């Protein structure tokens with residue numbers, strides 16, 4: 021089950037929550053200081069963009085204006101469910117095209133144009149459905165499990181001897197979670213880095229804790245039977261959680277939503293948060309890749325971000 025909410029409503033929620041507080045971190049403060057009055061839009065503010073370096077690309081004024089509209093209004097169904105706008109995915113898009121500029125800036129449009137040209141698109145710098153679906157395809161291709169499932173394989177779970185139970189301090193609200201032992205080691209390495217690099221962790225110790233890891237096929241089957249929606253966008257029939265290589269990490273939640281709510285308002289809130297942005301920028305160093313529909317879901321694909329299990333290796337080598 022999921023609750024639905026429009027992006028517009030979510031933006032209002034974000035505006036309210038940001039309006040009363042001090043932006044976290046010196047970088048954010050510096051970025052906010054450089055954002056001009058004309059860019060007081062909450063999405064732009066959240067993207068932490070120094071406008072002085074993002075508004076200098078000539079020839080992209082029209083694309084920038086259109087992108088500023090489409091980030092809120094574009095109709096598309098990236099994961100089989102209708103969505104309005106692409107603000108939820110804006111951090112992923114920005115990372116893919118190699119920019120820190122806001123969607124409505126000319127710098128963003130120029131970076132997107134470069135990405136488009138490299139892939140055979142007309143480099144108009146506009147975030148249309150074809151461009152973003154192509155980008156989403158690349159994000160999905162980075163997950164070996166997707167190819168594995170496409171080839172009809174549903175992997176067996178690991179032996180129980182290969183699993184490690186995380187500590188109460190690592191599980192969300194003390195929850196008991198098991199993951200594959202090598203994944204636990206990678207997660208712990210990543211957490212050490214996050215503690216050093218992400219001040220928000222000290223403010224909210226629940227951030228980046230694990231609320232789901234290994235789930236046995238029997239457990240998932242029972243959950244499917246109980247909750248329904250199996251085989252849909254929210255719950256897979258053969259979940260990658262059966263491998264012990266998937267972690268659901270706390271990346272915050274919008275007021276009134278749970279940490280695993282796939283409601284658009286919640287996903288937007290999470291995707292604009294510092295914890296998710298840190299993961300997007302850094303998790304790959306530790307072998308984790310994101311399922312972009314769920315800001316909390318990260319899959320370990322091996323040290324150096326290479327496919328790990330023999331089955332995944334097979335798929336990667338095809």
Ligand SMILES: [Zn+2]
Pocket residue numbers: 232261266267268316317318
């Ligand atoms: Zn998950």
